[in-house]
Amino acid sequence: MGVKINTKHLAKFVKDFEFDAILPQVKQASDLLDSRKGPGNDFLGWIDLPVNYDKEEFARIKKAAKKIQSDSQVLIVIGIGGSYLGARAAVEAIKGTLYNSTCQNTPQIFYVGNSISPAYLNDVLKICEGKDISVNIISKSGTTTEPAVAFRIFRKLLEDKYGKDGAKQRIYATTDKARGTLKELSTEEGYETFVVPDDVGGRYSVLTAVGLLPIAAAGCDIDALMAGAAEAREQLAVCDENNDCCKYAAARNILYRKGKSVELMACYEPDYTMMNEWYKQLFGESEGKDQKGLMPTSVIFSTDLHSMGQFVQDGARIMFETVVDIKKPHSDLYIEKSAENFDGLNFLADKDMSYVNRKAMEGTILAHTDGGVPNIILEVDSLTEHDLGYLIYFYEKTCALSGYMLGVNPFDQPGVESYKKNMFALLGKPGYEAQKAELEAKLK
Ligand code: PA5
Numbered sequence: 001m002g003v004k005i006n007t008k009h010l011a012k013f014v015k016d017f018e019f020d021a022i023l024p025q026v027k028q029a030s031d032l033l034d035s036r037k038g039p040g041n042d043f044l045g046w047i048d049l050p051v052n053y054d055k056e057e058f059a060r061i062k063k064a065a066k067k068i069q070s071d072s073q074v075l076i077v078i079g080i081g082g083s084y085l086g087a088r089a090a091v092e093a094i095k096g097t098l099y100n101s102t103c104q105n106t107p108q109i110f111y112v113g114n115s116i117s118p119a120y121l122n123d124v125l126k127i128c129e130g131k132d133i134s135v136n137i138i139s140k141s142g143t144t145t146e147p148a149v150a151f152r153i154f155r156k157l158l159e160d161k162y163g164k165d166g167a168k169q170r171i172y173a174t175t176d177k178a179r180g181t182l183k184e185l186s187t188e189e190g191y192e193t194f195v196v197p198d199d200v201g202g203r204y205s206v207l208t209a210v211g212l213l214p215i216a217a218a219g220c221d222i223d224a225l226m227a228g229a230a231e232a233r234e235q236l237a238v239c240d241e242n243n244d245c246c247k248y249a250a251a252r253n254i255l256y257r258k259g260k261s262v263e264l265m266a267c268y269e270p271d272y273t274m275m276n277e278w279y280k281q282l283f284g285e286s287e288g289k290d291q292k293g294l295m296p297t298s299v300i301f302s303t304d305l306h307s308m309g310q311f312v313q314d315g316a317r318i319m320f321e322t323v324v325d326i327k328k329p330h331s332d333l334y335i336e337k338s339a340e341n342f343d344g345l346n347f348l349a350d351k352d353m354s355y356v357n358r359k360a361m362e363g364t365i366l367a368h369t370d371g372g373v374p375n376i377i378l379e380v381d382s383l384t385e386h387d388l389g390y391l392i393y394f395y396e397k398t399c400a401l402s403g404y405m406l407g408v409n410p411f412d413q414p415g416v417e418s419y420k421k422n423m424f425a426l427l428g429k430p431g432y433e434a435q436k437a438e439l440e441a442k443l444k
Contacts, residue, residue: 002232002390005244006325006377007251009365013320013374018254019247026246026253029404030239038404040411045199046396049207050229050389057194058222061209064172064192065216069106072134072170074127076154077214078113079138080146081281081416082202083174087111087138087214089278090206090392093383094220096330097271106219107134112154113147121150125157133158134170136217138210140196142180145423151182164189174209201411203282204396207389221385228389236397245394248322249401251376255320256294256406260374262319264312265298268361269326271383273300275391282395286403286410293406302360309364313371320374323365328382329354 007014032038033047068075077087088111091099100108110124135158137151158167173186174194186193194209196202205211207229216222239246252263263283265276276298287293297319299308312321335356337349348356365375378394381387403410425435 002228002235002381002387003244003394004379005247005251006379007247009369009375009377010251012369013258014251014254019241019250022250022254023241023246025405026250026401027239029249029401030246032404033400039409040201043199043201043204043411045197046201046204046207048233049197049200050226050233050393053208053226054195057209058212060192061194061212061216062222064194064213068134068172068217069219071132072107073131074133075107075109075214075217076124076128076133076135077109077111077138078135078147078150078154079111079174079210080114080144081285082205083138083140083144083147083196083210084111084114085203085274085278085281086206086211086392089274090211090215090225090388091218091220092274093271093388094215094385095218097273099218103218107217109214109218113137113150116146116149121153125153128157133161134172136172136174136213137182138174138196139180139182140176140202140205140210142175142182142184145420148181172213174213201413203278203285204411206278206392224385225389225392228386228391229393230389231386232390232393232397236394239401245398246401248376248378248394248398249405252294252320252398252402253405255374260294260318260320262295262297264319264321264373265296265324266301266304266321267298267324267326268301268357269329269383270300270303271330272324272326275324276300279395282399283402285413285416286399287406287408289408289412289415292408294402301364302357305360305364312368312373317372320376321365321368322376322378323361325361325377325379326381326383327379329357330383 036044077084091109096102110127112121112124135154137147139147155167155171158170162170168190171191172194173182173191174196175182175186177195177198183193194213196205196208196210200208207226212222215225236243236245241247265279267276280296280298283294283296288295312319333353335348335351335353337346365377369375380391400410421432421435422439425432425439428436
């Protein structure tokens, strides 16, 4: 079934004719995407990726994943932004947020190079002591500072531990097929390489080797993941009133025009935490430009009902909520009757915990809509590989349509450069001398 949008709790905020009125605009955005003539049209490789991918490389990814499983207790995944979030989101959605504690025949996975924190890196280095490790360095440009610094450290660690030849059997580089420092180094050193296709941007790259190698190394079925995405590609191809991703793009845009400029992605499964992070990058980098865009935010309920709940219920009315309703959790737990009923909770006895979680969700949706927060529900069968593949594609397509509806290029990220220029100048990178003095004066 994939993903279904349920708009019944939107009824008091959005009228049917508002959907009718906006549908031609969604269609126009969809036509622009299909024509491949819109802004950012050289980054549309993700559209056909679920069926049009390099099969030889796909087989190599599976082989490398098996090798990592057989020779490593730890896999270090080095990358940032689009070169990290998708892999972690998928692994934790499919295998659980406690994957590193529950994995048995697959390596623990630690993600580094996604910050510049020495404390975090030192902790990971400590965990690696005495363990067999492999490294997957992922960088499309091959020059991003955060992963480059982490790779310098882990490359040395591997070379010291296994020797140069041994290290090269354990380093996997995912990067541009021809250009960049990482590609050059990999060719020189003889690392096995995987490709980030030219026409797929970082945040749309989870279904390329960028995501697939770590996901496969964690023991996930990447055939099923791709099959789910392929099903979504087929089912969401035609934009009409039956297309749930067009409906979702329409609902987001209607609410945005009503002044709801924040989308709060809410899920009742902690395993969804990193999917929320991936969603934030996908939509934030795609829509947030030219002083426009919905601000993507996220919560895990019921956890965050005890922190953000007050604001959502009663704070500034700037948001709508999109609730990801996972119909079937990975596992369930039966709540038994207690003879003494010391905690007064026997009204929950003889029920599955998923039932209690569902009632929490239903009660919260009613409370929040009563409080003036429109709620969209995305119904997802499960977080299996197949359903997750479908969901990933569903989000990507909604995001592209939403960007075109806003009149922005959903495939570039010019704003990300500003901090980098300042950081390089302050660090004294050659070529940034003039800016350095100027910025230092501002910091005084
Ligand atoms: O979505 C994007 O393009 C970014 O988040 C990049 O993935 C991120 O900046 C990392 O870039 P690179 O893969 O070149 O190291």
